[in-house]
Amino acid sequence: MYRYDEQDHKLIRERVAQFRGQTERYLAGELSEEEFLPLRLQNGLYVQRLAPMLRIAVPYGLMNSTQVRRLAHITRKYDKGYAHFTTRQNVQLNWPNLEDVPDILAELAEVEMHAVQTSGNCIRNTTTDQFAGVAADELVDPRPYCELIRQWSTFHPEFAFLPRKFKIAVCGTDEDRAAIRAHDIGVQIVKNDQGETGFQVFVGGGLGRTPILGVAIRDFLPETHLLSYLEAIVRVYNQLGRRDNKFKARIKILVKAMGPEEFARRVEAEWEQIKDGADELTVEAIQWAKRFFPEQPYKTFKAGHGEAVLRDQAGGDKAFARWLERNTFPHRVEGYQAVTLSTKPTGIPPGDVTDRQLEAIADLSDEFSFGEVRVTHEQNVVLADVEQEKLFALWQAARKHGFATPNIGTLTDMICCPGGDYCSLANAKSIPVAEAIQRKFDDLDYLYDLGDLDLNISGCMNACGHHHIGHIGILGVDKKGEEFYQVQLGGSANQDASLGKVLGPSFSRDEMPATIGKILDVFVENRQPEEFFIDTYKRIGLQPFKERVYAKAS
Amino acid sequence: MPKPAEKSTVKKTPKAKTIGAQPENPAQLIVDGKVADNQWNLLPLTGEEEVSADNLVAGKIILPASVWLALREALQDRKQEIGVWLDSDETADLIGEYAGELPLIAAHFPAFTDGRGFTAARLLRERYGFTGEMRAVGNFIRDQLSYLTRCGFNAFAFQGEQPLSALTESLRDFSDSYQAAVDQPLPIHRRRALA
Ligand code: HEM
Numbered sequence: 001m002y003r004y005d006e007q008d009h010k011l012i013r014e015r016v017a018q019f020r021g022q023t024e025r026y027l028a029g030e031l032s033e034e035e036f037l038p039l040r041l042q043n044g045l046y047v048q049r050l051a052p053m054l055r056i057a058v059p060y061g062l063m064n065s066t067q068v069r070r071l072a073h074i075t076r077k078y079d080k081g082y083a084h085f086t087t088r089q090n091v092q093l094n095w096p097n098l099e100d101v102p103d104i105l106a107e108l109a110e111v112e113m114h115a116v117q118t119s120g121n122c123i124r125n126t127t128t129d130q131f132a133g134v135a136a137d138e139l140v141d142p143r144p145y146c147e148l149i150r151q152w153s154t155f156h157p158e159f160a161f162l163p164r165k166f167k168i169a170v171c172g173t174d175e176d177r178a179a180i181r182a183h184d185i186g187v188q189i190v191k192n193d194q195g196e197t198g199f200q201v202f203v204g205g206g207l208g209r210t211p212i213l214g215v216a217i218r219d220f221l222p223e224t225h226l227l228s229y230l231e232a233i234v235r236v237y238n239q240l241g242r243r244d245n246k247f248k249a250r251i252k253i254l255v256k257a258m259g260p261e262e263f264a265r266r267v268e269a270e271w272e273q274i275k276d277g278a279d280e281l282t283v284e285a286i287q288w289a290k291r292f293f294p295e296q297p298y299k300t301f302k303a304g305h306g307e308a309v310l311r312d313q314a315g316g317d318k319a320f321a322r323w324l325e326r327n328t329f330p331h332r333v334e335g336y337q338a339v340t341l342s343t344k345p346t347g348i349p350p351g352d353v354t355d356r357q358l359e360a361i362a363d364l365s366d367e368f369s370f371g372e373v374r375v376t377h378e379q380n381v382v383l384a385d386v387e388q389e390k391l392f393a394l395w396q397a398a399r400k401h402g403f404a405t406p407n408i409g410t411l412t413d414m415i416c417c418p419g420g421d422y423c424s425l426a427n428a429k430s431i432p433v434a435e436a437i438q439r440k441f442d443d444l445d446y447l448y449d450l451g452d453l454d455l456n457i458s459g460c461m462n463a464c465g466h467h468h469i470g471h472i473g474i475l476g477v478d479k480k481g482e483e484f485y486q487v488q489l490g491g492s493a494n495q496d497a498s499l500g501k502v503l504g505p506s507f508s509r510d511e512m513p514a515t516i517g518k519i520l521d522v523f524v525e526n527r528q529p530e531e532f533f534i535d536t537y538k539r540i541g542l543q544p545f546k547e548r549v550y551a552k553a554s
Numbered sequence: 555m556p557k558p559a560e561k562s563t564v565k566k567t568p569k570a571k572t573i574g575a576q577p578e579n580p581a582q583l584i585v586d587g588k589v590a591d592n593q594w595n596l597l598p599l600t601g602e603e604e605v606s607a608d609n610l611v612a613g614k615i616i617l618p619a620s621v622w623l624a625l626r627e628a629l630q631d632r633k634q635e636i637g638v639w640l641d642s643d644e645t646a647d648l649i650g651e652y653a654g655e656l657p658l659i660a661a662h663f664p665a666f667t668d669g670r671g672f673t674a675a676r677l678l679r680e681r682y683g684f685t686g687e688m689r690a691v692g693n694f695i696r697d698q699l700s701y702l703t704r705c706g707f708n709a710f711a712f713q714g715e716q717p718l719s720a721l722t723e724s725l726r727d728f729s730d731s732y733q734a735a736v737d738q739p740l741p742i743h744r745r746r747a748l749a
Pocket residue numbers: 048053084085086087088092164165182183206207208209250416417418419422423424425462463464465
């Protein structure tokens with residue numbers, strides 16, 4: 001993975017010193033609340049219903065075990081001993097003291113981490129596929145490009161006060177595991193007929209109040225022009241994006257109002273001016289970035305040997321067989337498999353882990369996966385490079401630490417925002433709904449039978465829980481001061497991305513598990529063999545679900 | 555009982571450009587890292603401009619871009635004492651082709667969170683060859699000084715009473731950078747590839 005050199009260290013140290021000064025001026029009353037606000041946001045610090053919240057950047061979701069141990073230490077020393085993995089592959093602390101934040105940032109800087117631009121109206125952490133570099137279906141490893149984007153966007157002097165926040169995602173496979181069309185810019189790695197690497201560029205995606213999927217404004221951007229093209233897009237947006245209304249300030253609104261063709265024309269005109277300038281990536285720069293993501297020192301295994309071992313073990317142990325099926329992912333190297341550690345056992349807020357669990361993750365990564373850890377946008381943790389022969393041992397260790405719930409990709413592997421328990425903007429609580437659904441559907445055989453199913457929950461229309469792109473989406477709404485839940489069906493984050501449609505009138509919290517039950521019944525009754533929920537939905541539409549859910553009791 | 559007015563009958567007249575908060579003229583400012591006396595008189599936009607080349611006050615003045623564009627020809631012989639200020643909704647290309655002949659351009663920050671001036675300055679410097687004084691006016695804050703400098707500003711006219719010499723410390727918040735900008739022609743990826 002990327003390692004800091006002296007320049008990175010210096011810049012991050014200078015940033016910590018700058019923020020320390022700003023915090024001191026704020027506490028001394030020399031910096032107003034209004035002025036401090038965007039400064040602290042750009043250093044990851046929100047102030048929430050119960051306490052400040054610090055969002056720590058995990059660039060494209062990748063960490064080493066030293067960093068994970070440092071996080072564990074920080075949660076113990078400055079917080080309540082747990083942390084939260086977010087849907088943008090970052091980490092959040094829910095209870096730090098404002099006064100301590102500069103010290104926390106200094107401790108992070110020592111292990112090459114920071115909280116820069118994890119919030120605020122600037123370019124945020126770039127995200128990608130959690131299986132980057134190991135996926136069998138990958139065209140090109142996206143991580144070197146993500147790192148180049150990280151450096152280009154970090155402390156970008158021109159783009160620190162954009163109309164609104166700005167998110168970029170990069171994807172190197174056909175199956176989009178990074179939800180790139182739900183981002184302000186989505187970068188899809190492609191190859192042209194000559195076999196050269198380039199990018200298809202989407203703009204104007206986003207969730208929130210006005211969910212929109214990004215549209216392609218360029219089908220093939222040569223590799224060396226990645227940063228100049230991004231600079232052109234953000235520059236057009238910085239000049240023309242709306243600043244009069246925060247709800248209309250995202251780039252998606254500009255692209256929609258102007259029309260994608262006109263927006264693309266302006267980007268191309270700006271890009272023409274700068275494309276051969278200093279922002280053009282040299283071949284050496286790309287090579288330099290790639291050097292940080294070398295082939296791991298994999299062992300050589302005989303073809304089929306690992307699978308045979310696994311078949312044996314799985315044959316004798318149904319629980320292991322289940323875990324193997326749901327929580328592991330094919331690896332491009334013979335004899336290896338990627339493993340997802342589930343942070344979603346029933347009854348725990350999705351994405352929450354304790355300090356001890358963080359240490360366990362670090363230990364497991366050292367023992368089984370070259371000391372590297374990835375955070376997924378479904379709020380789980382991936383160990384990407386596990387020998388098949390060691391999967392059984394890893395599974396046993398993961399069970400001990402509560403990470404082996406074999407539910408990856410199933411109904412109970414939900415995305416869920418913090419909601420009314422923690423968030424001052426919430427219309428409704430979301431965690432208790434997640435828990436009630438997990439409790440109702442705890443029969444693993446039933447879950448497997450249902451197959452891949454994304455259920456996403458947000459406590460309000462800000463959509464932190466990505467409810468629009470869940471196959472089943474749940475949105476907290478306020479009805480005359482009471483908490484209700486709207487259900488949407490048919491969203492998808494994949495390459496055939498779509499936004500969910502509202503089923504009908506909303507439900508009380510108590511009605512939710514039964515409502516989900518009825519939806520699943522309609523699916524099971526209508527599905528063709530091996531069909532997934534989303535495909536059945538696309539085939540039969542909303543109506544059958546509607547009829548069942550709102551049928552009058554007879 | 556009179557019926558409540560129906561929504562559709564409420565006429566919406568298109569809004570004329572509203573004149574927002576205008577930049578001030580402080581007595582002192584920071585220029586090239588040092589506290590200096592302000593020698594320029596910035597004329598705010600009032601909405602009823604009646605200035606002409608003949609009735610324009612003497613001395614160094616900074617005109618609103620729209621006013622200056624109308625008077626440019628007539629002011630040819632006062633070139634050295636006429637600067638221009640851009641409001642945040644005015645882009646650099648508005649005056650770009652003349653940037654080479656201007657001694658001073660100011661960019662107005664109605665609020666410090668309005669970041670359009672960063673792009674305007676960078677384009678004036680990098681695309682339009684502006685070499686005169688690039689001045690930030692309005693509500694920017696000291697914590698932006700290093701980014702403003704990187705984008706090509708060299709003069710900072712803070713509003714209100716401010717301890718200017720203490721503020722100059724913030725010019726040095728960062729000693730290096732990742733991107734190319736006005737102060738650094740090579741982005742870090744090029745410098746590293748050379749190393
Ligand atoms: C607890 C406090 C939180 C607050 C107050 C909060 C607030 C917000 C707000 C206001 C937005 C909407 C911004 C917009 O539409 O432009 C937003 C978006 C978002 N939040 Fe949160 N959030 C919180 C926690 C989280 C957490 C824990 C996660 C991750 C699990 C998260 C992930 C996101 C994402 C991914 C979006 C972007 C959706 C999009 O693309 O528009 N948020 N958040």
